[in-house]
Amino acid sequence: xxxxxxxxxxxxxxxxxxxxxxxxxxxxxxxxxxxxxxxxxxxxxxxxxxxxxxxxxxxxxxxxxxxxxxxxxxxxxxxxxxxxxxxxxxxxxxxxxxxxxxxxxxxxxxxxxxxxxxxxxxxxxxxxxxxxxxxxxxxxxxxxxxxxxxxxxxxxxxxxxxxxxxxxxxxxxxxxxxxxxxxxxxxxxxxxxxxxxxxxxxxxxxxxxxxxxxxxxxxxxxxxxxxxxxxxxxxxxxxxxxxxxxxxxxxxxxxxxxxxxxxxxxxxxxxxxxxxxxxxxxxxxxxxxxxxxxxxxxxxxxxxxxxxxxxxxxxxxxxxxxxxxxxxxxxxxxxxxxxxxxxxxxxxxxxxxxxxxxxxxxxxxxxxxxxxxxxxxxxxxxxxxxxxxxxxxxxxxxxxxxxxxxxxxxxxxxxxxxxxxxxxxxxxxxxxxxxxxxxxxxxxxxxxxxxxxxxxxxxxxxxxxxxxxxxxxxxxxxxxxxxxxxxxxxxxx
Amino acid sequence: xxxxxxxxxxxxxxxxxxxxxxxxxxxxxxxxxxxxxxxxxxxxxxxxxxxxxxxxxxxxxxxxxxxxxxxxxxxxxxxxxxxxxxxxxxxxxxxxxxxxxxxxxxxxxxxxxxxxxxxxxxxxxxxxxxxxxxxxxxxxxxxxxxxxxxxxxxxxxxxxxxxxxxxxxxxxxxxxxxxxxxxxxxxxxxxxxxxxxxxxxxxxxxxxxxxxxxxxxxxxxxxxxxxxxxxxxxxxxxxxxxxxxxxxxxxxxxxxxxxxxxxxxxxxxxxxxxxxxxxxxxxxxxxxxxxxxxxxxxxxxxxxxxxxxxxxxxxxxxxxxxxxxxxxxxxxxxxxxxxxxxxxxxxxxxxxxxxxxxxxxxxxxxxxxxxxxxxxxxxxxxxxxxxxxxxxxxxxxxxxxxxxxxxxxxxxxxxxxxxxxxxxxxxxxxxxxxxxx
Numbered sequence: 001x002x003x004x005x006x007x008x009x010x011x012x013x014x015x016x017x018x019x020x021x022x023x024x025x026x027x028x029x030x031x032x033x034x035x036x037x038x039x040x041x042x043x044x045x046x047x048x049x050x051x052x053x054x055x056x057x058x059x060x061x062x063x064x065x066x067x068x069x070x071x072x073x074x075x076x077x078x079x080x081x082x083x084x085x086x087x088x089x090x091x092x093x094x095x096x097x098x099x100x101x102x103x104x105x106x107x108x109x110x111x112x113x114x115x116x117x118x119x120x121x122x123x124x125x126x127x128x129x130x131x132x133x134x135x136x137x138x139x140x141x142x143x144x145x146x147x148x149x150x151x152x153x154x155x156x157x158x159x160x161x162x163x164x165x166x167x168x169x170x171x172x173x174x175x176x177x178x179x180x181x182x183x184x185x186x187x188x189x190x191x192x193x194x195x196x197x198x199x200x201x202x203x204x205x206x207x208x209x210x211x212x213x214x215x216x217x218x219x220x221x222x223x224x225x226x227x228x229x230x231x232x233x234x235x236x237x238x239x240x241x242x243x244x245x246x247x248x249x250x251x252x253x254x255x256x257x258x259x260x261x262x263x264x265x266x267x268x269x270x271x272x273x274x275x276x277x278x279x280x281x282x283x284x285x286x287x288x289x290x291x292x293x294x295x296x297x298x299x300x301x302x303x304x305x306x307x308x309x310x311x312x313x314x315x316x317x318x319x320x321x322x323x324x325x326x327x328x329x330x331x332x333x334x335x336x337x338x339x340x341x342x343x344x345x346x347x348x349x350x351x352x353x354x355x356x357x358x359x360x361x362x363x364x365x366x367x368x369x370x371x372x373x374x375x376x377x378x379x380x381x382x383x384x385x386x387x388x389x390x391x392x393x394x395x396x397x398x399x400x401x402x403x404x405x406x407x408x409x410x411x412x413x414x415x416x417x418x419x420x421x422x423x424x425x426x427x428x429x430x431x432x433x434x435x436x437x438x439x440x441x442x443x444x445x446x447x448x449x450x451x452x453x454x455x456x457x458x459x460x461x462x463x464x465x466x467x468x469x470x471x472x473x474x475x476x477x478x479x480x481x482x483x484x485x486x487x488x489x490x491x492x493x
Numbered sequence: 494x495x496x497x498x499x500x501x502x503x504x505x506x507x508x509x510x511x512x513x514x515x516x517x518x519x520x521x522x523x524x525x526x527x528x529x530x531x532x533x534x535x536x537x538x539x540x541x542x543x544x545x546x547x548x549x550x551x552x553x554x555x556x557x558x559x560x561x562x563x564x565x566x567x568x569x570x571x572x573x574x575x576x577x578x579x580x581x582x583x584x585x586x587x588x589x590x591x592x593x594x595x596x597x598x599x600x601x602x603x604x605x606x607x608x609x610x611x612x613x614x615x616x617x618x619x620x621x622x623x624x625x626x627x628x629x630x631x632x633x634x635x636x637x638x639x640x641x642x643x644x645x646x647x648x649x650x651x652x653x654x655x656x657x658x659x660x661x662x663x664x665x666x667x668x669x670x671x672x673x674x675x676x677x678x679x680x681x682x683x684x685x686x687x688x689x690x691x692x693x694x695x696x697x698x699x700x701x702x703x704x705x706x707x708x709x710x711x712x713x714x715x716x717x718x719x720x721x722x723x724x725x726x727x728x729x730x731x732x733x734x735x736x737x738x739x740x741x742x743x744x745x746x747x748x749x750x751x752x753x754x755x756x757x758x759x760x761x762x763x764x765x766x767x768x769x770x771x772x773x774x775x776x777x778x779x780x781x782x783x784x785x786x787x788x789x790x791x792x793x794x795x796x797x798x799x800x801x802x803x804x805x806x807x808x809x810x811x812x813x814x815x816x817x818x819x820x821x822x823x824x825x826x827x828x829x830x831x832x833x834x835x836x837x838x839x840x841x842x843x844x845x846x847x848x849x850x851x852x853x854x855x856x857x858x859x860x861x862x863x864x865x866x867x868x869x870x871x872x873x874x875x876x877x878x879x880x881x882x883x884x885x886x887x888x889x890x891x892x893x894x895x896x897x898x899x900x901x902x903x904x905x906x907x908x909x910x911x912x913x914x915x916x917x918x919x920x921x922x923x924x925x926x927x928x929x930x
Contacts (some may be wrong), residue, residue: 084545390875392850407865410832416860421549422875425847429875431858437865 072197169205202283203233208243241275272307284320291350294322305337329358332366347380356386515648517617531645546636560679567593567775582918584663592680605657613650647683665694688722702733748774756783787820805836833865
């Protein structure tokens with residue numbers, strides 16, 4: 001509770017800022033929209049077996065990894081592009097994308113990191129360098145596709161935690177990678193996961209050994225920088241028996257005119273009594289008012305509660321991207337395992353989001369909870385799509401789902417598509433959903449107290465999302481709140 | 494994607510359908526519509542589970558069956574008229590046996606003023622022109638295969654009109670009786686119903702079986718409510734336990750009109766019920782209430798689609814499902830609020846009881862909202878009988894089976910609380926209890 005009240009304190013001046021500042025803020029463009037001018041070493045655009053081989057060779061990967069990629073690529077060729085989501089997607093030219101871009105000056109330590117890069121992070125507020133220590137966050141920053149700096153390696157190593165880039169993990173911990181990579185999201189799982197498996201450039205690897213509670217929150221900031229480059233991260237987090245880890249992922253991208261594809265895969269493995277908390281704040285460039293440009297965010301995220309009494313919790317705040325298409329899921333295999341999904345998805349202008357979760361109950365006494373808040377403004381479209389599946393053996397499974405949608409404006413859409421499939425008679429499944437606009441009464445109350453309409457809306461939206469923000473680590477909660485405010489600018493009136 | 498149509502016995506059975514002489518054959522527009530729908534059906538075949546509307550209802554087994562094109566002896570089967578009676582219902586009656594109108598079993602002699610009621614087969618002979626609009630429709634959705642088949646082959650059904658301002662006191666009772674015939678028959682029936690401005694009607698649709706059979710019936714109803722009209726529609730579905738029944742209702746509501754639907758689904762091996770309701774006029778209101786109770790290997794799939802298209806419209810839907818033994822119950826309830834349909838108030842509740850480890854419930858409530866002055870909510874649950882309530886009843890000396898039946902019936906009864914005809918309401922409760930294992 002103390003954390004929350006502090007958050008409210010620091011933000012109060014922003015809520016009650018005066019009209020001149022509101023006017024200034026209204027004219028504000030996308031804050032993170034700048035391009036860092038660094039030479040990049042890219043593969044030529046195009047996709048073929050040769051490109052996959054070259055990519056693998058460039059990264060100095062062992063033979064088994066190259067083969068794994070090729071297998072995925074060959075499978076991808078046989079798959080049709082999916083079209084079931086409530087999304088309007090322009091055709092994607094996979095041959096026009098460059099599948100690898102890395103900064104030319106490879107730094108060996110943080111001191112060698114290109115000052116321009118650090119400046120970039122500085123503008124975004126990533127607490128690298130000394131700031132990292134003050135903030136108590138270890139950052140594995142991904143700048144385009146190569147990991148440029150990893151801090152707190154030592155402290156983590158003392159605890160036995162492995163936190164490194166995927167490329168390093170492939171070289172230094174091949175046995176772990178081989179054992180777990182693709183075990184949650186198989187190479188042929190879906191169209192974009194197959195593509196990712198073939199061409200993923202980098203990502204984070206986390207391994208928490210048995211009984212270890214990770215001493216700090218782990219964080220990665222993804223950044224898409226060079227034009228014409230798709231980002232294909234691959235994240236793998238393994239928590240052994242009784243381990244705990246909280247992982248933060250944040251994304252911002254500079255302004256670019258053409259659509260960029262982002263097809264990431266995140267795999268979580270929780271063994272017996274392990275607990276993984278995965279938080280995301282996604283603020284990629286959403287395109288302009290007319291829907292030009294913006295990121296295509298097609299992500300496969302899945303957690304596997306493999307052991308009994310394990311727990312996986314997803315929290316996401318999605319404000320960016322032209323199109324968001326993702327369903328962080330939990331496979332509740334172990335008995336009494338728990339899956340959670342907390343989500344705030346905000347769409348404005350012509351953004352489209354089709355997002356939700358899947359909870360697959362397999363083990364006995366498994367529990368899942370879904371809280372989804374959708375906010376649509378402008379001419380955007382925002383859909384919740386979720387599946388709760390209870391298999392025959394999931395004795396005593398329990399699910400509670402709550403989906404609320406808030407509409408701001410007359411041209412937007414808010415949709416809810418929950419699927420419930422129940423095969424066990426002892427399961428209890430509940431789903432509730434509501435859709436409404438911001439209450440006139442609430443708005444009037446605020447206005448009559450002298451609060452501007454813009455601020456009133458942002459307060460009401462903040463209240464609407466509180467249930468989800470509470471699940472975020474504190475720094476993220478503050479950022480998420482600010483993001484909503486910025487994203488909603490110009491939505492009212 | 495569909496199963497390769499040509500090789501399926503179901504499609505093969507339609508080889509001679511194009512040459513079939515049906516009531517109304519010879520009318521150029523009707524012949525054309527029937528031909529085009531038949532061709533479209535044969536070309537696309539039966540939808541498979543990759544078609545979203547048929548995700549939970551597989552038609553593979555149906556596709557492997559061959560049905561006769563109608564029952565030539567339908568006019569001569571003897572039917573016990575006593576079985577057709579429903580308590581509290583003594584108005585005009587139309588009876589169809591295996592999809593064919595039976596004047597001898599019907600009661601059309603004294604129709605109240607303002608009510609026009611005749612079988613489609615007769616209407617097509619005497620005055621087909623008013624039916625042209627309804628019967629020349631084309632169905633383009635992949636999931637609408639049976640609507641196409643029905644449009645191609647329906648030769649009988651009900652044509653019902655209520656004149657503007659007429660308030661029909663006695664309920665109109667339409668009976669569909671399935672009975673044993675030479676082989677398995679596919680019958681197709683089409684209802685065209687219109688309530689004029691300010692008109693009022695009680696309609697009872699009743700499906701029952703007189704002798705065991707494995708027929709397939711398709712029924713398509715077009716119901717139009719002009720401004721201010723009021724309809725009470727009751728559906729009692731007690732079709733033969735081995736029969737298949739595919740129903741598709743389309744309901745258009747004009748300004749200030751009100752429709753209430755009460756559904757009790759008990760019979761049938763494979764039952765599908767699609768309702769497409771459009772609230773087209775301002776302040777239209779639709780209430781739907783329904784329950785299905787399944788046992789054995791029954792499969793019932795209910796698909797509601799309610800579109801709010803005008804100002805200040807309201808819809809409330811309360812549905813219950815009970816699945817026991819090896820049955821499977823499917824429910825989809827979609828509410829769409831179109832752009833500009835401000836003031837819409839929509840709610841939907843779907844609760845299900847899963848009583849056996851071999852049964853399955855799949856439910857999917859949906860909201861699609863394109864307007865902002867809207868209140869929309871839905872809820873869905875799947876659970877089982879309350880152990881404590883069961884224990885309470887048992888501790889009072891009730892046997893297990895009886896206690897379960899009592900609680901299950903209570904779970905379902907909420908659906909009928911709003912049924913105005915009390916005698917019929919009691920009959921529904923009895924039918925429900927009789928059906929529970």
